[in-house]
Amino acid sequence: MNSPITLTDVARQAGVSVATVSSVLNNTGRVSEGTRQRVLEVARDLGYVANLSARSLKGGRTGVLGMVVNDLASPVFAEIARGASMAARNVGLDLMLYTTSVTAQRERERVIGTVSSLCDGVLIVVSGDSDDYIRALEQPRFPAVLVNYLGETPLTTVGADNYWGARQATEHLAHLGHRRIGFITGASGSGQGPERLRGFLDALAAHGLPGGEDLIRTGDFSRPRGFAATCELLALPERPTAIFAANDESAFGAMDAAKDHGLRIPNDLSIVGFDDVPAAAVVHPALTTVRHPFLDIGATAVRLLQEAQQGGGASGRRVELMSELVVRHSTGPVGQEHQA
Amino acid sequence: MNSPITLTDVARQAGVSVATVSSVLNNTGRVSEGTRQRVLEVARDLGYVANLSARSLKGGRTGVLGMVVNDLASPVFAEIARGASMAARNVGLDLMLYTTSVTAQRERERVIGTVSSLCDGVLIVVSGDSDDYIRALEQPRFPAVLVNYLGETPLTTVGADNYWGARQATEHLAHLGHRRIGFITGASGSGQGPERLRGFLDALAAHGLPGGEDLIRTGDFSRPRGFAATCELLALPERPTAIFAANDESAFGAMDAAKDHGLRIPNDLSIVGFDDVPAAAVVHPALTTVRHPFLDIGATAVRLLQEAQQGGGASGRRVELMSELVVRHSTGPVGQEHQA
DNA sequence: CTGTTAGCGCCTTCAA
DNA sequence: TTGAAGGCGCTAACAG
Secondary structure (H helix, E strand, C coil): CCCCCCHHHHHHHHCCCHHHHHHHHHCCCCCCHHHHHHHHHHHHHHCCCCCHHHHHHHCCCCCEEEEEECCCCCHHHHHHHHHHHHHHHHCCCEEEEEECCCCCHHHHHHHHHHHHHHCCEEEEECCCCCHHHHHCCCCCCCCEEEECCCCCCCCEEEEECCHHHHHHHHHHHHHCCCCCEEEECCCCCCCHHHHHHHHHHHHHHHCCCCCCHHHEECCCCCHHHHHHHHHHHHCCCCCCCEEEECCHHHHHHHHHHHHHCCCCCCCCCEEEEEECCHHHHHCCCCCEEEECCHHHHHHHHHHHHHHHHHHCCCCCCEEEECCEEECCCCCCCCCHHHHC | CCCCCCHHHHHHHHCCCHHHHHHHHHCCCCCCHHHHHHHHHHHHHHCCCCCHHHHHHHCCCCCEEEEEECCCCCHHHHHHHHHHHHHHHHCCCEEEEEECCCCCHHHHHHHHHHHHHHCCEEEEECCCCCHHHHHCCCCCCCCEEEECCCCCCCCEEEEECCHHHHHHHHHHHHHCCCCCEEEECCCCCCCHHHHHHHHHHHHHHHCCCCCCHHHEECCCCCHHHHHHHHHHHHCCCCCCCEEEECCHHHHHHHHHHHHHCCCCCCCCCEEEEEECCHHHHHCCCCCEEEECCHHHHHHHHHHHHHHHHHHCCCCCCEEEECCEEECCCCCCCCCHHHHC
16 A cells, blocks of 8 residues: 655655755755755656645645636637646646536535635636626635626636627628628627627628518527538528538538538538538538637636736636638639529 | 534434434444434434545545546547446445546556556546556556556456447347448447447348458548448449448448438438447437447446446456347338449 | 644744 | 744644
8 A cells, every 4th residue: 555655755765854845846945956856756766746736735836727618518718728727737737627517506605715715816717698707706815817707807807709700701701702691609608709790780781681580590609509500491491502600510410401402612512610520620521711810719718817826816807819810712703503 | 614524523413422423324333223314314404414534544545446448538538437327326336437548558557556546447438459557557556447458457447349249239139131231430449439340241241241351431420421332332323222331330330421412311221320429319310220238338347347346356358249230211122223 | 512732844933 | 945833724633
């Protein structure tokens, strides 16, 4: 039974005091080079790993950032976590993920409390609206950064633009000659969807294109709903030549529906998504979409969290990254078939 | 600046000793009902949350399970984590995820060391082969369970069958009348791929079907390779009427390729995947695939971990769950076009 | 039934 | 340049 190596073990083995070992390991205080080398060597040989609990209890920095999420399965979340994880690693920090249900209030407070007793700071990634979730953090007891949160809050938040990305995507379609463009909305609860719709509508107006009710279909960010909404759109007397879906998942559903109707993409129907999840680049044809810079969002969140730690309280900044149109192969000029 | 509430705070506020509070909160020792209620009330009012570091340092159970993964982006991983997370919650435990790179040896030891100082036990989910990763855990210093690991190890492992699932899928195709069936392999490194291929080949032999080299194409579990491999298969002088891909991602690529060639699924080409990731149910047509019970795997891992904790050392069990064919709409009887 | 106390592993003065 | 000692929040053993 190999019990974990403690600082004391290293000290004993190296024939010095614990304080000396601590100094060496933390690069603090002046220790003679000889002692230094010996301690380092012993620590390595013994496979010493600092006990985080002890360090945290003592009140020092643990070098661990916490991340609280409520949906492990979403690729959007996964990308943000990946970005945060890489950024943390780059500055010598670890990232710890904690899952929690959106529903139970007590549960969330417990999770936040737990994480904050372990970590130097916490990143909160919540999908949809869960305002009271946030309320618990607002007492500036602990460095926290909110990711993709659109509500009112004094805390620091990071997100990315939705409006201009949607506008850009719609204009891309307009420049391609499309005049009837369908739109598949997101889930009504989320804050991201409406902004995307607004960008779409404004671009339409700017180009004098029709944006009637019949061209706007309710989706819920899911693939099956994207499929169904597209079928509705294609059943219209004057069917659209392009469809803009409020997220990639819906766009994948739209692609399925188009192929099902024997339509070629992009010849017969152009399709644009939103998010640029990894799958968007590998579907066939590759999806034209608006890149939400999730990796950057994660990395920025880590940076802001570090600033919040050093700066002390909640800085209350609101950072919005730019999203960007990525043109791939699911969009093209209006085909002859439909121009008549 | 609201500093966290400690046990002492609660004790002071309730007018009792810390030991009493501790007893109440842990349901240990006998405390009078009146005191009990008062303590509970004060704790709730103050929003007391136990400091995990202190509890862990003291040597007690923390109620947190660790999970070490090397790929946050894979849906396979996400499902396992989801299963483990739900199972943990059901027994009142939390799950903490720690990411680590597969490459750096020192790094991994550090992560394991860190996690083990915080958690009651650890779940290791490694994709591909990383044998020396495992070696570090083998000293039974700490309850650990390996997920989806196929190598030799004295540690407890949980996984799911690959061979019989592949056999079943192939037989499904054979019963549908397919005689020329293509296969897209997985990445050569992984241990899961070869077993799936073996199941495929044995089923072929059992039915007296051809399994020549030309029908077996090298994939790497990715969608683009699945696409390319399928194009090769479709270019064969005598093209297959069905394709079995070693994982769903490859199967999605195969579906893309088929549609690209103007083939209808399943009328002109049947396609089977492996894994049953969530996307498999929502692509169009819905993918027939072999369900690897990831949620169950995660849940079982949690259960075994608990047993390992209670039982003490590494029990060294090897649990293999059954995989199961899920017939959806991407497979059907051989079409007239190809029967001639 | 309830209070006092030691000590988990570490870091940080302070003293030598 | 190094050693000794205290205390972070908590639990468990022991007194009262």
